[in-house]
Each structure stands twice: as structure tokens, then as C-alpha cells.
Amino acid sequence: MSNGNSITVQILDKEYSIICPQEERTNLVSAARYLDGKMREIRSSGKVIGADRIAVMAALNITHDLLHKQEVPPVQVAADGSTREQVRDLLDRVDLVLATDSDKAQG
Structure with missing residues (x-):
């Protein structure tokens, strides 16, 4: 997706392209990082x-x-x-x- 409204985030070693309004990009990136961190914590617990x-x-x-x-x-x-x-x-x-x-x- 090379749409101007799309952003790529990485969660648990996978990339996801998400269509997102420009004004929401920072929030989306923060949410993706938070989710990635939680998923990594759970994975590392074994x-x-x-x-x-x-x-x-x-x-x-x-x-x-x-x-x-x-x-x-x-x-x-x-x-x-x-x-x-x-x-x-x-x-x-x-x-x-x-x-x-x-x-x-x-x-």
C-alpha cells in the first residue's frame, strides 16, 4: 500500500500497513508500540x-x-x-x- 494516508507499523516482527488520517498517525504509532511491547512481554514469559x-x-x-x-x-x-x-x-x-x-x- 503506497497510499498517502497509509502508515506501516511493526508489531511482533510483522509489518502492517494501515490507512490512517495524518492527524492520527502519532497516536497510531504509539498504540502499535504499546501493543508490540505487551505482546513481547507475554511472548518472553514463555x-x-x-x-x-x-x-x-x-x-x-x-x-x-x-x-x-x-x-x-x-x-x-x-x-x-x-x-x-x-x-x-x-x-x-x-x-x-x-x-x-x-x-x-x-x-
């Missing part, structure tokens, strides 16, 4: 294998962090059944499945 799984874990971790930093009015938290608890539960489940899959692959 607990998760495969780019797809690393991407899912990074997305879950980033979402979890965002929800913890976001100020949600108490009424919303009660109405949605404690989103933070649901995210924690989901992360625990994913960790369990990944650990089980890793054990099967090694055994």
Missing part, C-alpha cells in the same frame, strides 16, 4: 505460544488495565454485574486453558 494466542492475551490484559483505570459510576458497575469481576474471571479462564494446552503440547 507461558503463551503462538502469535494469535499472544495477541488475545495482550488484548485481554490491555482491556483489563483500561477497565481498572477507567472511572465507572457505581450505578453502571452494579447494573452490568461488575465488569471488572467478569474480566478477571475471563483472564483466569484463558490462563487455565492456555496452561492446559501448553501441558498437552509438551507431553
Whole structure:
């Protein structure tokens, strides 16, 4: 893609060309660097294998962090059944499945 609105970012050793307005390029590059860093952290832990799984874990971790930093009015938290608890539960489940899959692959 050699479009004037396209920018190439590198995430976990792969290049992605993304169409992006000029005024959003800095934010996109920052987001790509942040995601790349999170994915590299997960990969280097050795607990998760495969780019797809690393991407899912990074997305879950980033979402979890965002929800913890976001100020949600108490009424919303009660109405949605404690989103933070649901995210924690989901992360625990994913960790369990990944650990089980890793054990099967090694055994």
C-alpha cells in the first residue's frame, strides 16, 4: 500500500500497513508500540505460544488495565454485574486453558 494516508507499523516482527488520517498517525504509532511491547512481554514469559494466542492475551490484559483505570459510576458497575469481576474471571479462564494446552503440547 503506497497510499498517502497509509502508515506501516511493526508489531511482533510483522509489518502492517494501515490507512490512517495524518492527524492520527502519532497516536497510531504509539498504540502499535504499546501493543508490540505487551505482546513481547507475554511472548518472553514463555507461558503463551503462538502469535494469535499472544495477541488475545495482550488484548485481554490491555482491556483489563483500561477497565481498572477507567472511572465507572457505581450505578453502571452494579447494573452490568461488575465488569471488572467478569474480566478477571475471563483472564483466569484463558490462563487455565492456555496452561492446559501448553501441558498437552509438551507431553
